[in-house]
Amino acid sequence: MENAVGRAGEPIFKRLALIGVGLIGSSISHAARRAGLVGDIVGASPTPGTRKRAEELGLVAKMYAEPADAVRGADLVILCSPVGTYADIAKTIGPHLEKGAIVSDVGSVKSAAVRDIAPHMPQGVHFIAGHPVAGTEQSGPDAGFAELFDGRWCILTPGEDVDKSALAKLQEFWQRLGSEVEIMSPEHHDMVLAITSHVPHLIAYNIVNTAAHLERVTDKEVIKFSAGGFRDFTRIAASDPVMWRDVFLNNKEAVLEMLGRFSEDLTALQRAIRFGDGATLEKLFSEARAIRRGVIHANQDTPQPDFGRRATSDAKAPQR
Numbered sequence: 001m002e003n004a005v006g007r008a009g010e011p012i013f014k015r016l017a018l019i020g021v022g023l024i025g026s027s028i029s030h031a032a033r034r035a036g037l038v039g040d041i042v043g044a045s046p047t048p049g050t051r052k053r054a055e056e057l058g059l060v061a062k063m064y065a066e067p068a069d070a071v072r073g074a075d076l077v078i079l080c081s082p083v084g085t086y087a088d089i090a091k092t093i094g095p096h097l098e099k100g101a102i103v104s105d106v107g108s109v110k111s112a113a114v115r116d117i118a119p120h121m122p123q124g125v126h127f128i129a130g131h132p133v134a135g136t137e138q139s140g141p142d143a144g145f146a147e148l149f150d151g152r153w154c155i156l157t158p159g160e161d162v163d164k165s166a167l168a169k170l171q172e173f174w175q176r177l178g179s180e181v182e183i184m185s186p187e188h189h190d191m192v193l194a195i196t197s198h199v200p201h202l203i204a205y206n207i208v209n210t211a212a213h214l215e216r217v218t219d220k221e222v223i224k225f226s227a228g229g230f231r232d233f234t235r236i237a238a239s240d241p242v243m244w245r246d247v248f249l250n251n252k253e254a255v256l257e258m259l260g261r262f263s264e265d266l267t268a269l270q271r272a273i274r275f276g277d278g279a280t281l282e283k284l285f286s287e288a289r290a291i292r293r294g295v296i297h298a299n300q301d302t303p304q305p306d307f308g309r310r311a312t313s314d315a316k317a318p319q320r
């Protein structure tokens, strides 16, 4: 199926309720309005400043303090808040959801999203968890932009008993936001994202703190001399601490499994350095380089990553 970047068309939902209007919620609003996908958009946030700003920016027709008030009359509800808030939100919105409504989310972790949301969904409501694999280190309603999802993957993790027409509708929604949709199980999603996104963020937080804690290196020098690779780490380590706390608390097993493997591989590199084993170092570096080059080669028909754009991850979905 083709995605439909920038093509405005018929609305497929009459009212979209965004529970949380930060980077991802506001980007969905921008992209959904660009594509003419929804009749109107309302939102919810517990923070008065966020409610005021989301209305000022025209991201929503109205913001509510209570998620239950925002979901009334909505045929699409998307949870766009930190994963740790899902259970409480699902419990409070459950009784107020419209029959036939689709409920989804954008959380970076999927097994916990299903665990925390699904039990609170009433009969006749279609719950399909999702994750747009696109973002930046910024947060809040001012951070969003319409192009965030263009050419990026959106992973959906429906249950086996999913309503096929609800799934097709949500798939069309993400395609018209600009994404390419992939379907997989929540468990597979969490394993893949643990190594491709979660552990890299943990490493970034850790390496920036390690550098900042060094007696002979001041915090100021960490930024001043952060060129190249280390600069990328400082950008990633500027990501929202609450969002990432919730990712690690809710993808514990997969992250610990991947961290274990990572530590073993790091130990192999450490040994090679200690014993002056240049052949091993060169072999391991060559293998890693080949993977990056293989990815670029596989995507040769795709516009190559534009490192200047605001969506900073270069793992673009192939355009077909």
Ligand SMILES: NC(=O)C1=CN([C@@H]2O[C@H](COP(=O)(O)OP(=O)(O)OC[C@H]3O[C@@H](n4cnc5c(N)ncnc54)[C@H](O)[C@@H]3O)[C@@H](O)[C@H]2O)C=CC1
Pocket: 019, 020, 021, 022, 023, 024, 025, 044, 045, 046, 047, 050, 067, 080, 081, 082, 083, 085, 089, 106, 107, 108, 109, 131, 132, 133, 134, 135, 136, 137, 138, 139, 140, 141, 240, 243, 247
């Ligand atoms: N930041 C990123 O690059 C990406 C984030 N995600 C996922 O998207 C979700 C949102 O992340 P961001 O938009 O980056 O965060 P953000 O910090 O920019 O926005 C979060 C929003 O949730 C609201 N919120 C907090 N607690 C709430 C509650 N109890 N009820 C209702 N709203 C509440 C906040 O007021 C704020 O509007 C997270 O689950 C994250 O895992 C997914 C892809 C990329």
Ligand SMILES: O=C(O)C(=O)Cc1ccc(O)cc1
Pocket: 107, 108, 132, 133, 134, 135, 136, 137, 197, 236, 312, 313
């Ligand atoms: O800013 C970056 O480099 C990211 O990796 C953004 C990001 C953060 C969390 C996600 O679940 C998906 C994408």
